[in-house]
Amino acid sequence: MNEPAPQADLFAAADATEAAERVRLQALREQLAYHAWRYYVLDDPEIPDAEYDRLMQELQALEARHPEWVTPDSPTQRVGGQALSSFASVTHRVPMLSIRTETDTRPEAALAFDARIRRELELADDAPPVDYVAEPKFDGLAITLHYAHGVLQRAATRGDGATGEDVTHTVRTIGQVPLRLRGAGAAIPHVEVRGEVYMRRDDFEALNERQRQRIAAGEKNEKTFVNPRNAAAGAVRQLDPAVAAARPLSFFAYGLGEITPPEEGGPAFERHWQVLQALREWGFPVSELAERCAGGAALADYHRRIGQRRDALPFDIDGVVYKVDRLDWQRRLGFVTREPRWALAHKYPAQEQLTRVRAIDVQVGRTGKLTPVARLEPVFVGGVTVTHATLHNEDEVLRKDVRVGDTVIVRRAGDVIPEVVAVAPPLPQPRGEPFRMPAHCPVCGSAVVREPGEVDHRCSGGLFCPAQRKQAILHFAQRRAMDIEGLGDKLVDQLVDGGLVRTVADLYRLGLRQLAELPRMADKSAGNVLAAIERSKATTLARFLYALGIRHVGESTARDLARHFGRLEAIMDADVEALQQVPDVGPVVARSIRAFFDEPHNREVVEQLRACGVHWPEHDGAREDSQPQPLAGKTLVLTGTLPTLTREEAKALIEAAGGKVAGSVSRKTDYVVAGEAAGSKLDKARELGVPVLDETGLRALLAGGAVSP
Numbered sequence: 001m002n003e004p005a006p007q008a009d010l011f012a013a014a015d016a017t018e019a020a021e022r023v024r025l026q027a028l029r030e031q032l033a034y035h036a037w038r039y040y041v042l043d044d045p046e047i048p049d050a051e052y053d054r055l056m057q058e059l060q061a062l063e064a065r066h067p068e069w070v071t072p073d074s075p076t077q078r079v080g081g082q083a084l085s086s087f088a089s090v091t092h093r094v095p096m097l098s099i100r101t102e103t104d105t106r107p108e109a110a111l112a113f114d115a116r117i118r119r120e121l122e123l124a125d126d127a128p129p130v131d132y133v134a135e136p137k138f139d140g141l142a143i144t145l146h147y148a149h150g151v152l153q154r155a156a157t158r159g160d161g162a163t164g165e166d167v168t169h170t171v172r173t174i175g176q177v178p179l180r181l182r183g184a185g186a187a188i189p190h191v192e193v194r195g196e197v198y199m200r201r202d203d204f205e206a207l208n209e210r211q212r213q214r215i216a217a218g219e220k221n222e223k224t225f226v227n228p229r230n231a232a233a234g235a236v237r238q239l240d241p242a243v244a245a246a247r248p249l250s251f252f253a254y255g256l257g258e259i260t261p262p263e264e265g266g267p268a269f270e271r272h273w274q275v276l277q278a279l280r281e282w283g284f285p286v287s288e289l290a291e292r293c294a295g296g297a298a299l300a301d302y303h304r305r306i307g308q309r310r311d312a313l314p315f316d317i318d319g320v321v322y323k324v325d326r327l328d329w330q331r332r333l334g335f336v337t338r339e340p341r342w343a344l345a346h347k348y349p350a351q352e353q354l355t356r357v358r359a360i361d362v363q364v365g366r367t368g369k370l371t372p373v374a375r376l377e378p379v380f381v382g383g384v385t386v387t388h389a390t391l392h393n394e395d396e397v398l399r400k401d402v403r404v405g406d407t408v409i410v411r412r413a414g415d416v417i418p419e420v421v422a423v424a425p426p427l428p429q430p431r432g433e434p435f436r437m438p439a440h441c442p443v444c445g446s447a448v449v450r451e452p453g454e455v456d457h458r459c460s461g462g463l464f465c466p467a468q469r470k471q472a473i474l475h476f477a478q479r480r481a482m483d484i485e486g487l488g489d490k491l492v493d494q495l496v497d498g499g500l501v502r503t504v505a506d507l508y509r510l511g512l513r514q515l516a517e518l519p520r521m522a523d524k525s526a527g528n529v530l531a532a533i534e535r536s537k538a539t540t541l542a543r544f545l546y547a548l549g550i551r552h553v554g555e556s557t558a559r560d561l562a563r564h565f566g567r568l569e570a571i572m573d574a575d576v577e578a579l580q581q582v583p584d585v586g587p588v589v590a591r592s593i594r595a596f597f598d599e600p601h602n603r604e605v606v607e608q609l610r611a612c613g614v615h616w617p618e619h620d621g622a623r624e625d626s627q628p629q630p631l632a633g634k635t636l637v638l639t640g641t642l643p644t645l646t647r648e649e650a651k652a653l654i655e656a657a658g659g660k661v662a663g664s665v666s667r668k669t670d671y672v673v674a675g676e677a678a679g680s681k682l683d684k685a686r687e688l689g690v691p692v693l694d695e696t697g698l699r700a701l702l703a704g705g706a707v708s709p
């Protein structure tokens, strides 16, 4: 650039591009530094990870074109954030690094990693496949734990990779982090165990729900959390251990830092896989999803399989990690500035993305609850295209201050409905109007009410409101209620809008002719729907009660009511006190049941249904003992993911066998059924001496057999 160039205009053009690139480089570095600070130091990011990663990739590409511009303080050269001075600092004798990321989310991208490893190890083409260990990449906060002769001494965050923060006081409150190592671990003079502190998705949802209630109750300084990672990181990096203890944190161990060498009494490991087994023996939770894979095709297959299970896992993962299994090969491959050469993080589609709010609709639910829903510019999140995301309630919209035209962060993780978590800067100028809940139901025009102390607005129209009517009919027909196959959204819309069905009893008065005349309905499918309606007439009292859609009466309450009272009249006539004799029925539920049957039109619908032939076996308040009930009177708690049963299936089996499923472990719990990634409930069970079963044990119990936990 200094010498005058012979081909002046060509060089001038190059100079102009270079100058522009320099400006862009500077801007990227500043933005990345700002967002890293928000993310790592404040635990309060403003943009989704996917957005941050895009900026980072742009910077990496720029620096690759101009290696001479790379400086040691570039965000591409650094790990994580800075340690906060409010914590004592801890030096990592073995640095805590980042992991090289593969953002191509196709499984085949694993092949390139394997090829690179083979090249760097200088393996011959016909050499056998390289052994790897593949693990989920947990989306939480990296922690290192120092143990001396088996006793936890210190816990620290990653910080900038060389120096972290001392968070021993909060990490001690995590039940899954052993304070003392078991087995051979107890004898090691010094060992540093590395792993991830994270928050399970259900724990996160429950925490945010509690936060929403707190905010509704007027508690200041409370907020909801953007995602499980930030909730977990924020909890660990608290000065007050009580705050961390109140947040449900979990832990997975996945590696070692510094460790006493074998010649001084430490263990000798040759493979990463052995390390994982040892960690498990020492008492750490290690993911059951970790697997040994030989060669690149096996890695790709692992990526595909875990990807298929991602939504069903109880915790967030943002990818999988491949690690060369042989530790001597890991040493040979070594490190580049901020990442080991022997590992790769292979990503999945991001669970958070930016998009724009086109409108804020208000939906009316089955019980009349009004929910603001953001209509979005379609965006690919967590593997699907999302066009709508919930905003929960009016308070939440106002607190997040989401307005039409804003750019927002949308999160979709697992089977949880997509959610708008925050508005992302910059704000459009001028901005739209602040959101207001309508005064009248958007569906039926009835007045909208908000009862004191409630967060939700409701339509006061009741069954007069078609939204509630449609939802009530869909609820009535669903599998776990009256189980009318083929009666879905579209058909219910047609039936209600066409005036054929006003109440659920009208379903049983439908004729073949009426149905077959509906658009898109052939004779055959009309016949099928009628047959399904006919079949549904033979039901159980529990299903019928649940199908009525009484507010606060879910499946298990319906079952308890049926078991306790035996016949419908007894329930319809029971007063609030009598209703509260049923286990788990409190004043709110009792009042809601009473109010339902006090409505003359509800009683009328029930009478009409019976007149149409809906029937079930009744008894005099004893137990329905038609089938053997090996779990009668037993309370079980489910935790973690079982190998073949979903949580819902396990619950249904237990309840069919007469047992109850509770949400938390207490002295009254008879068994805890634990699967993969079992959380704090498992620790509680061990603490209280409650027998713990796996799925096989559960099946033995259900079959009426004895189990030895």
Ligand SMILES: NC(=O)c1ccc[n+]([C@@H]2O[C@H](COP(=O)([O-])OP(=O)(O)OC[C@H]3O[C@@H](n4cnc5c(N)ncnc54)[C@H](O)[C@@H]3O)[C@@H](O)[C@H]2O)c1
Residues within 6 Å of the ligand: 035, 036, 038, 039, 040, 045, 046, 047, 048, 049, 050, 052, 053, 079, 080, 097, 098, 099, 101, 135, 136, 137, 138, 139, 140, 141, 142, 143, 158, 195, 196, 254, 321, 345
């Ligand atoms: N939204 C934002 O503003 C913002 C800002 C900064 C960083 N970020 C995000 O943070 C991430 C930055 O990555 P990073 O450099 O911290 O590294 P990383 O999180 O991508 O990878 C390294 C980390 O992976 C974790 N990990 C999980 N499972 C593991 C396993 N089985 N084995 C080993 N390690 C495992 C460890 O905590 C380790 O520190 C990116 O996803 C980026 O988008 C976001």
Ligand SMILES: [Zn+2]
Residues within 6 Å of the ligand: 364, 441, 442, 443, 444, 445, 446, 459, 460, 461, 462, 465, 466, 467
């Ligand atoms: Zn209405």
